[in-house]
Amino acid sequence: VKKNPAEPEFHQAVKEVLESLRAVVDANEEKFRKEGLLERLVEPDRQIKFRVPWVDDNGNVQVNTGYRVQFNNAIGPYKGGLRLHPSVNLGIIKFLGFEQIFKNSLTGLPIGGGKGGSDFDPKGKSDREVLAFCTSFITELYKYIGADVDVPAGDIGTGAREIGYMYGQYKKITGSYEGVLTGKGLTFGGSLARTEATGYGLLYLTEEMLKCNGKDIKGKIVTVSGSGNVAIYAIQKAHQLGAKCVTCSDSNGWVYDPDGIDVEALKEIKEVKRERLTEYKKYRPNSEYHEGRGVWTVKCDVALPCATQNELLLEDAKVLVANGCIAVAEGANMPTTLDATEYLQKNGVMFAPGKAANAGGVATSALEMTQNSERLSWTFEEVDSKLKQIMVNIFHNLDDAAKRYNAEGNYVVGANIAGFEKVANAMLAQGIW
Numbered sequence: 001v002k003k004n005p006a007e008p009e010f011h012q013a014v015k016e017v018l019e020s021l022r023a024v025v026d027a028n029e030e031k032f033r034k035e036g037l038l039e040r041l042v043e044p045d046r047q048i049k050f051r052v053p054w055v056d057d058n059g060n061v062q063v064n065t066g067y068r069v070q071f072n073n074a075i076g077p078y079k080g081g082l083r084l085h086p087s088v089n090l091g092i093i094k095f096l097g098f099e100q101i102f103k104n105s106l107t108g109l110p111i112g113g114g115k116g117g118s119d120f121d122p123k124g125k126s127d128r129e130v131l132a133f134c135t136s137f138i139t140e141l142y143k144y145i146g147a148d149v150d151v152p153a154g155d156i157g158t159g160a161r162e163i164g165y166m167y168g169q170y171k172k173i174t175g176s177y178e179g180v181l182t183g184k185g186l187t188f189g190g191s192l193a194r195t196e197a198t199g200y201g202l203l204y205l206t207e208e209m210l211k212c213n214g215k216d217i218k219g220k221i222v223t224v225s226g227s228g229n230v231a232i233y234a235i236q237k238a239h240q241l242g243a244k245c246v247t248c249s250d251s252n253g254w255v256y257d258p259d260g261i262d263v264e265a266l267k268e269i270k271e272v273k274r275e276r277l278t279e280y281k282k283y284r285p286n287s288e289y290h291e292g293r294g295v296w297t298v299k300c301d302v303a304l305p306c307a308t309q310n311e312l313l314l315e316d317a318k319v320l321v322a323n324g325c326i327a328v329a330e331g332a333n334m335p336t337t338l339d340a341t342e343y344l345q346k347n348g349v350m351f352a353p354g355k356a357a358n359a360g361g362v363a364t365s366a367l368e369m370t371q372n373s374e375r376l377s378w379t380f381e382e383v384d385s386k387l388k389q390i391m392v393n394i395f396h397n398l399d400d401a402a403k404r405y406n407a408e409g410n411y412v413v414g415a416n417i418a419g420f421e422k423v424a425n426a427m428l429a430q431g432i433w
């Protein structure tokens, strides 16, 4: 805390991981302590912070701050998204980059951990303004990234439009047509099923977790927060698997639709028209719209937080337990506070942490990298079936890791240990760096 003041989200993420690793470190005292492994693990390889000037539609110069934290490349090139949101600061990017190390390791694919972004808010900006920002952002960032170095992707506020603008500028500056960004459009190197991957992957892992605990996702009532990329495709896959998802939200309010959220209406509102959830009632007169937060007050079997960090609090966890919720799986990164996580676990709720449950996005990004290297495109079915296999494997790896260290059923501990082991061994094998 003294070394990295004012970074509470980073401290929170590190605390959770280090507490989970206690058993592993105790069992490998000599190997890890002497090598300063944990000290090296929590310090990023490098942090890049830069000015992003751009001209708005009134001809005024605006200045934002850009970040890229390259955390760890022991097992592959840095990989992780770019977040565009006014709340972005170094501590948030560091927490996300740190989590990404373990998540990427859990996928079983050769990718290291990194994250970046800016305090730029794409909401309410014209296409020209977004283009101006993205062009300026990548004009600085391009120096530090590359297909074998660091491969950024989307995150909150960064979708296909932003990735396309950034890719265009990267290509213009470098003259190189390479897989330097993932989440690209399908006509220029993007992968089928990448858009759906995080939400679909979340449901594949949740389905497997329920199955291994003697339950079936079919027929379950599901609550989802958020209404962005992760939330939309989580809802779609939940419906395909026979569950009914009855909520979604944005930063202003939330929707309850007792008949099940209409995914096509949601896509039209959020992806096509870029409007707010207040519009949803026009498509579904039976639904309710409420200002503020409240998704977790709705009775459910399975809760899927898919918006942002620290959005599921202790008081929400208490309501979920009282309402008979049996499982929580994180589509967002660190949406559940530490005390809420503990409360859910103590009360027998299956809890799948984001670094495992939302790893389908980055896994499919890694599959996009493979297709770019091969100069081939796989079919939707091919990518989707690989994604499903990866998510099922992730669940079994973390379940096994938890069992090996006497923490059966604690999937937080399992995910941290399973993600850590591969990275730690690679770091030890590569000497001191």
Ligand code: NDP
Pocket: 154, 155, 156, 157, 158, 198, 226, 227, 228, 229, 230, 231, 249, 250, 251, 252, 306, 307, 308, 309, 311, 331, 332, 333, 358, 359, 361, 362
């Ligand atoms: P989007 O920008 O597509 O959507 C984010 C959603 O969350 C929007 O509905 C947004 O509402 C809401 N939201 C954002 N900030 C807040 C806030 N402070 N309070 C309440 N609601 C908020 O992002 P994604 O769906 O891509 O990302 C969602 C989460 O999933 C993030 O934690 C991200 O890091 C994580 N994730 C994403 C992956 C991906 O592939 N996209 C992969 C792995 C993790 P509004 O429209 O009002 O802003």
